[in-house]
Amino acid sequence: MSEGYSFAYLDAATKRMIRRALLKALAIPGYQVPFASREMPMPYGWGTGGVQVTAACLIPEDVLKVIDQGADDTTNAVSIRRFFERTAGVATTTHTQDATLIQTRHRIPEAALTEAQILVFQVPIPEPLRFLEPREAETRRMHALADYGLMHVKLYEDIARHGAIATSYAYPVLVEGRHVMDPSPIPKFDNPKLGDCPAIQLFGAGRECRIHALPPYTRVVSLDFEDHPFEATKAEAACDLCGAETSYLDEVITDDAGGRMFCCSDTDFCAGRRAAGHLGRLSEGAA
Amino acid sequence: MQTQALSGGFADPARDAAHAFRACLQAMARPGRGQPIPGATPPAPLSPAAGAVLLTLVDDTTPLFLAPGLDTPALRGWIAFHLAAPICAPEEAVFALGAWADLPLDRFRLGTPDYPDRSVTLIVEIDSLSPVTARLRGPGIATHQDARLPAIAPFVANRARYPLGFDCYFCAEESLSALPRSTFVEAL
Numbered sequence A: 001m002s003e004g005y006s007f008a009y010l011d012a013a014t015k016r017m018i019r020r021a022l023l024k025a026l027a028i029p030g031y032q033v034p035f036a037s038r039e040m041p042m043p044y045g046w047g048t049g050g051v052q053v054t055a056a057c058l059i060p061e062d063v064l065k066v067i068d069q070g071a072d073d074t075t076n077a078v079s080i081r082r083f084f085e086r087t088a089g090v091a092t093t094t095h096t097q098d099a100t101l102i103q104t105r106h107r108i109p110e111a112a113l114t115e116a117q118i119l120v121f122q123v124p125i126p127e128p129l130r131f132l133e134p135r136e137a138e139t140r141r142m143h144a145l146a147d148y149g150l151m152h153v154k155l156y157e158d159i160a161r162h163g164a165i166a167t168s169y170a171y172p173v174l175v176e177g178r179h180v181m182d183p184s185p186i187p188k189f190d191n192p193k194l195g196d197c198p199a200i201q202l203f204g205a206g207r208e209c210r211i212h213a214l215p216p217y218t219r220v221v222s223l224d225f226e227d228h229p230f231e232a233t234k235a236e237a238a239c240d241l242c243g244a245e246t247s248y249l250d251e252v253i254t255d256d257a258g259g260r261m262f263c264c265s266d267t268d269f270c271a272g273r274r275a276a277g278h279l280g281r282l283s284e285g286a287a
Numbered sequence B: 001m002q003t004q005a006l007s008g009g010f011a012d013p014a015r016d017a018a019h020a021f022r023a024c025l026q027a028m029a030r031p032g033r034g035q036p037i038p039g040a041t042p043p044a045p046l047s048p049a050a051g052a053v054l055l056t057l058v059d060d061t062t063p064l065f066l067a068p069g070l071d072t073p074a075l076r077g078w079i080a081f082h083l084a085a086p087i088c089a090p091e092e093a094v095f096a097l098g099a100w101a102d103l104p105l106d107r108f109r110l111g112t113p114d115y116p117d118r119s120v121t122l123i124v125e126i127d128s129l130s131p132v133t134a135r136l137r138g139p140g141i142a143t144h145q146d147a148r149l150p151a152i153a154p155f156v157a158n159r160a161r162y163p164l165g166f167d168c169y170f171c172a173e174e175s176l177s178a179l180p181r182s183t184f185v186e187a188l
């Protein structure tokens, strides 16, 4: 581990400040706690909020997994993983089941999480009402009054215009019947995993200086209407590499002639299925 | 007394605080469930658990109310050396430390509608986390969790103010449990 850094990069006073914010966030699920975000040795957009939350939570015995849109091997995921190997000396893994702390950008793993795990989300814009109301004082007031009429009007306008709610990422949720929360830009396919989850879920927005949280087993409901119930949609296909029919799929263009394939966005899930002998349409040896 | 003030902190501050914080995090995330939190040896009568919570969360930016039963020169010296936290009146406290009966609940900050997080965290010394006296439900709890609480009615009233309210740690020897404002409490 590098000399000259305190454990996991951040100094003691910064860690105490972030830790206090995390505990208040857990005490008020879905409410955004302001914190004094620090400069990190990586640009905004690279998950500085998630990195600060992870740094405040890590213990030396942790096994860390970092995913970027489901993949362990993107530049962003690799660089964050190396950062914590270097500054905290923690072990890392790509296997969801082996991880004690998972930092994620824009996905929840396919494998069911456990009570022994913490999931840390990187969040670009934590305020679900921001696109309706740019003024912070106003959105804060709307949360204080639980005045979410504008959000429902927006979703209903989607239905009037598109015949369905068009929002497919960062789909807003109501937490414990009180606070509307942005779950970060996960696909709405992942929304049902937010509620009643055995793991602790923590959300860090670095540029916007906000932390929010979901304790385990929290009631989380995706906003919808009686005549247009919420649907956790995915591409209507199976993974071309492992044949999975229930996982969230990425569509990949394979050649200039418009060839395309579907594959699991969760690369560890897909690799695990292939190792267990599952085949997809494009697998070697598949019919 | 001088040497006592200087001792009793974490032996390996960054790593011991990381472990202690994980205990605080797990406790606040899973109300009523006891967590081990070793590593601190503050002056008597303060429990090691309460000492570890203080060392992990309290500093010169977080005014601390010290309840009468714990307001001793030895503890003031230890707090001044290890935390540098200003000792304050209940109305200004970010943290409050004491036995349940010594904490003036009606004087603490409960947050504001715009900022419900700007509320006190109570660090409550109790003799033991068992036997259980209350049944808890709410966020962090799959069905229900039984726990020992020093009272019932104040926590029912605290939940009724949600999302305003205070949050509590209960400390006994080297263990702690937590009760956030979000928990529904009934007597067993």
Ligand SMILES: [Zn+2]
Binding pocket: A239, A240, A241, A242, A243, A244, A263, A264, A269, A270, A271, A273
């Ligand atoms: Zn697959």
